[in-house]
Amino acid sequence: MTTPLELTARSSSGVYFARGPPEFKEIENVPKVNSKSCRIILFSSEGKYFAFTNGPQINIMNTDNWKTIATIENTKAYDLAFSPLGTFLMSWEPFTVSNANPQGSPNLHIYKTATGELIKSFTHKKQTNWKPQWSSDEELFSKMQNTDIVFYENLNFDKIVARVNCHKVLSYGLSPNVGTYFLICHTPGTPGQPSFGRLFKYPNFDSPQAIANKSFFQADKLDVKWNSKGNNALLLTSTEVDKTGGSYYGKQGLHFMGVNGQTNLITLSKEGPIYSVEWSPKNQEFCVVYGFTPAKATIFNLKSEPVFELGTGAKNCVYYNPQGNLLLLGGFGNLQGMVEVWDAANRKKVGSCIASDTTLLQWAPNGEQFMTATTAPRLRISNGYKIWHYSGSLLFEKPWVSGEELYDVAWKNHPKNTFKDPVISGKKVEGIEPSAPVASTQAYRPPSARNKPAVNFKLHDDEEAPHKPGQDGNLSKASLKQKKRREAKKAQKDESEPIGPGVKSNVQVNLTGDPELDKKLKNIKKKLDAIEKLKEQQSQGKPLEVNQLAKLKGEADLIKELQQLQV
Template sequence: MSQKNQFAFRSTKAIGLVNASENFTKPAAFEEVDEIVRVSCYTPNGKYYAYASPNNVVIIDTGSGKTLRVLPAANVYELGFSPLGSILGTWERPGKEADGNPKQNMKIWNTDTGDLIFSFVQRNQTGWNLQYTVDEKLAARLVTNEIHFYDTANLGKPPVFKLRVEGMSDFALSPGRNHIVAVFVPERKGAPASVRTYSIPNFTRPLSQKTFFKADKVQFKWNALGTSLLVLTQTDVDKSNKNYYGETNLYLLGITGQFDSRVDLDREGPIHDVAWNTNSKEFGIVYGYMPAKTSIYDSRANVIHTLPLAPRNTLLFSPNSRYIMLAGFGNLQGSIDIFDRLNQMKKITTVEAANSTFCEFSPDSQFLLTAVTSPRLRVDNSIKIWHITGAPMFYEEFAELYQAFWRPSLLNVALVDDSQSASSLPSAPNAHESASKLSSKPAVKPTGAYRPPGARGQASTFSYKREELDVLSSNSASKLQATPRQRVVPGAAPVPEKNSKKNKSNNSQKAAPQQPPAEASDEKKIRSLCKKLRAIDDLKARLDKNEELEATQVKKVESEGKVLEELKALGWNPNA
């Protein structure tokens, strides 16, 4: 049985399921939706798809498109399934009941029966959902200084285990068959931060632990087997003032406790992205000031491959572990490089997907889906699908698109055997008729980073390398970096290029103090406004993650149009 590719999308007042393997048609029993949908998601195994309308939550069978269940859950802002899809969690905004008691805004539903089986108060939207072991035997939630573990067969009853760690702020369950939990304790009163792993329910001694400074928050990245853990640490502020986004470091821990190490990087600058290969044997890091470096490491943090320097900040391994996608999103151009691991890391193709805010391999590793979504960008919202060879396959535009993603695999993905010789690449199937529009769109060309006049014509200094990351993609001040403009007064005689010594002497006596040229003033304004745009982009990225912003931050996002108008008035052209 072969995997059939399907993707879902959510736009202003519609959702869609599209069978990419069947000429991009919808499932036979799928009914069109004509109402506001706040959020949608697939089960991790791809069996069900759910979406939340203002009054209820609908669960759909992804194969047929038939509606299976309608849950009486109103005003839902978050949805999340358990690994096997038997449990659905919904999150509503915190509030109070009519009697003044806190509203139980977190609810757990049985997807087979539609019954509400558990509810509690969950104020924080970040990390709102329960975490589950891969076999769904245990569910876990974080409370003050404790993790409560529940038997999923009896979720309404008290927890069966509790792990107490003073000062704990985050945790992550392993995706492997062994029940392992990793916990993070940030720095406190001069004591270092720490990460520990425990075998559930043996909490007397940790399996492994690592202490370190410079860590206000972490991202846990388990490999697929749950045998190794990458910990990406970040500080809110870089005290050296070298990095606007704080300082980042990476640590590798084995769950047996026999190996732990800081991953040493040979290039100064931030860590942009970290990803495990699906074979669990290696991982990749994109790091350093632009152009960034990408290195592939084995399970003991030894470098085994290095990719060429490039303005890239996103790394993905294909589900079959053969291909590597390296891309530059956000403030970068949207160029996507695809490499073949079986063919000595040879680059297969480069795809230009400008302004993309999302990218994902199909479960069969043959296609890439890229999307431009709101509210990150409110123009050119679209879905684009490309074959692994770079051939365009599908294209659709939207007035406003909020989500687009592949259905997870219903089957176990077959990993490639690294010992086999490089086989030929699969040929692209017949493209959808809409792909012709995608192939005709011109590629956006980078123009280089902005530098002040005094620094032009010189090699990049340390202080300007960060700006090359931000401005390389936005094309800001591209025309101002060309030959200097000459102010022309209509009707005036042209100014001679050379004057006699006498004229120079007379002019030096009569000339008034010179004012800075208007071009330099314009460049300063453009640089300042571009900095505002980057700050707005950061806030919009937080909105994409459903983070709540302060009123002043919301006002700043709303000023984007005005900032763009000011830039255009100064001659700035993002498409130049």
């Protein structure tokens, strides 16, 4: 029997429950959730449970029959999170104090999902890093406590069994392993000193026990991205402000760290911001989208070596399907909504489309379709969601009612290995035409240029076609033309350089230690060396230009000036 695909949407009118392909209709026998105060919708990692807020309530549903199994009253939940196996639901509320309660009340709550029973409450004043981190088997529970990390075992939330307190921790990432656990901590540096990313094996947290250390001089923030095996991680460092003025987005860096102690700086072949980084679910590679426009996408192996260049273009995000055999590149936000889908193993593009005004994208659990949505508050008009086939065909669209706003859409999750790897075909499936008119892709031509041959050009000369690293044969025509232009310019410069690069004047310069004076002395020495090269050219019979002859006549004046400066 085929496992059905289902999804939910949160809007200004409540929660909407629908079926995915091939049915595309509302789920029957689900009570309507009409609410203007639904803030969050969330599935557990395996999709068994669905939680949403409705004003002061948290509702928990069993997705097998979409029946409500628990209602938690009188909450001010601002955010929700499930534990890895869905056993617990956690909520965070804004921390408040009052005259009657100057110390404030605990605002991080842990509930038993199946019953809604409150198990434990903690105080976590800021929303930053509020979500506790679990091991995949839920045997280890950890959370931030000021600048420490505290650990609990065997679902006993009353006894702290380990603590990271030898470092001032700003953030951390717990590996998703089972049985053996690893931790990467971000310790900010003092002014003039680097920040550190340190890898530890639980529960050995002393500095000499670190498996790996990585220092960063520009790292106000550190995002840790573990692969699904939990044996390798990517560390994305960032600063809010690029002090060099080179980027509006601040400064980013990307590093690799393995539990075997291996660390690498990932060298990117184009300058500019790092927009998106994702691990393949197959754990053998990762993809990075980076660089000034047109951005570049590159696939790296576990040695941090580039193995395939996906070319440049209007892209700023990357998504692997859950099975890891399809890779989607998109260009959203201030870009037109370009989507490319690649066969990840064979490095071949198998689909493309334009998904304009997309603010959200998510692969379906079966890995064959993906959903795009236009949501508020980013965009308050033309809200709705669309479902596409990986080949680029539009299968279904759900425009939202005029006057209402769509806030969020989410596929129901499924346990791992529920769906097999989709069979990839280069054939485009039959789809539907979009209801909204598609904007013309033709460039405007003034009346004087009409009925004349079109002039083809590219906005960026450094655009690249997909290719393996080191292969120029797959570069685009524009890129090859630009490369030849650079080489010709370099050759022309080399020809204009005076021969005899090792020729220098016999004049000696003694530096004084005064920066301004030494700068003048070095400039004069440089000019005298150039004159000596010109004299060498002249002795070999090469005719000199008028300006070069003028330089020769000025040699005596330069020597006199040098002598005066060295007095």
